[in-house]
Amino acid sequence: MKKKVTIKTISESAGVSPSIVSRIFSGKAKQYRIAQKTERKVLALAEKLGYRPNYFAKSLNSTQTFSIGLIFANTVDSFLGSIMEGVEARLRDTEYQMVVATCDNSPELERVELERMLYRQTDGIIIYPSALPLGEVYPTAHLAQQKAKPTPFVVIGREIPFESDFVLFSDYEAGELAARNFLDTGCRKFAAVTLPIECSSNRDRIKGFTETLEKAGIDKNNIVVSVANPDNSPKRSDLKKLEGTDAMFAINSSLLVEFAHTLAKAGVISSLKGYAPGMESFQHLLPLSGTFLPMPGREMGWQAADILLDKIISGNRDFMVKRLDWPEPVIIQAT
Amino acid sequence: MKKKVTIKTISESAGVSPSIVSRIFSGKAKQYRIAQKTERKVLALAEKLGYRPNYFAKSLNSTQTFSIGLIFANTVDSFLGSIMEGVEARLRDTEYQMVVATCDNSPELERVELERMLYRQTDGIIIYPSALPLGEVYPTAHLAQQKAKPTPFVVIGREIPFESDFVLFSDYEAGELAARNFLDTGCRKFAAVTLPIECSSNRDRIKGFTETLEKAGIDKNNIVVSVANPDNSPKRSDLKKLEGTDAMFAINSSLLVEFAHTLAKAGVISSLKGYAPGMESFQHLLPLSGTFLPMPGREMGWQAADILLDKIISGNRDFMVKRLDWPEPVIIQAT
DNA sequence: ATGAAAGCGCTAACAG
């Protein structure tokens, strides 16, 4: 039932003024040329009494809250988790904390969570924006802030039509790489598999793939783009079109695995080369040959946090777009 | 470049005192019998001027911060993500926010993050505690708080030797169920597979399995407990011991899949019944028959948050332990 | 039903 110990408690029992204590604890001892012995005395006393500066009092007049917000479009899975990990890694050894929220791919909920964070005055926000059903357009109105000193934010993982900082994966290049690889190894009939979800990463991956093939003079009839059902399974009506495919690029690894299996079982394909961003736990156990591009989630998170901190600290207003490549590709041979 | 609008701004342009405005915004209008028309006037004005009460000023003298902390032992994956989702679901429509941190299975880091949250005065904390290498004991000193009104916390997922609230999975029962099922279907040689990680969930699952078998009179020679390598692969030296196994329980689904495959490929087993908590994306594609018990992560998170809120609001000091079962088991037939 | 005033714990001029 000890009383709470504040700056005043310390200042009194040290026989100095509160300002001295405040200065010491805000790391301004040097700047104010505080006597070494005074500082030591205060520090010792604080330690002894178990003093902890009050976070709220501090933030109240400094308008720095040392918390940054993360808003994720959906439930955190291992990709989003790795982004979080990267952010946290960058934040270690700073005073910063992460406040996180998810918004179930709803721009409206996204807005609500954003508002909430602005209200709580997070110093900056990282946002992995909602993806919508095919055809719908991501609204950006909620991202505009009319304040003189707007809260900086960084968009991660998905490009949106709004001027901002971005940390993205090399989506287009991933598709391009897949196409090149297929072309180099003599494949003839190509499939690109995606999901019925509107977002830049899906779009750009597929685009990188198909454009590269087309530039190489592949006949459009030999490039099939298939949009899967939401549960990753192929649409029945696409089965025939996919017949004889010998090279398949998918927007992510689980989709690739699912497709390859289903098509093989249906007898629509025999052997197949696969290519996809992402990694699944058991791909090495599966009867599938393919190349997987691990997603640099951790690095993306780190970079996003780094940009954010820079903006917060330096007040820098320029926007930057950073595209990160995959680490070493992982090649799986059919067993 | 609008000036910030505070209680004072409102009170002035409404021609009332700041206290009135404060009362209205703290939902104490009734209690103070504030005139309907005054309230309406203030509310209208606030709306018009875009007033938002200042979170820090509020928390400064109320000691309620409306944030709850989550500390996870490791990088958030889909299980931990589902816990987060559950917590968030419970918190929706409250004022509460989540602050999250991970601690890389290090009790020391765990302590640091905990302290940080206490410093920031989160109203409550949910902690998924660190698991240690086999043989080490989880230290609990950092969890003790000597304050008069300690910050309530709930431990989730893993039991630790500390008096507290717990929200756990029915670990023992999962092992027991597997054993029963194997016995009922006439299996003869049993394996229990675990990881070299010290935590209650692993321990209890295995215990539930082996104890049930022993009680049923199974000879100990027919119950092999195998501790995998940290990368999920079987120890070379365990291969012979596992020869002829026809029923395998593993502490989680990915371990089961990995073991089943490796053993089958090594020719150590032929057909096998498997049982494990968890779900993997491709188990239905794998040549494996087994029963999987989906983890109730979301429900666990929800319950933990619910208990926490109750403690925060009611000040209730009793401890409770909640064990949650798996939802409907998922049965996979070899293809 | 409303107001005045004291403070929550800390910071930031402005004096010395």
Add this chain to the structure above:
DNA sequence: CTGTTAGCGCTTTCAT
């Protein structure tokens, strides 16, 4: 090198 004095924006007696 140190102290004094105002606040930050809100809540909360205590009056009226």
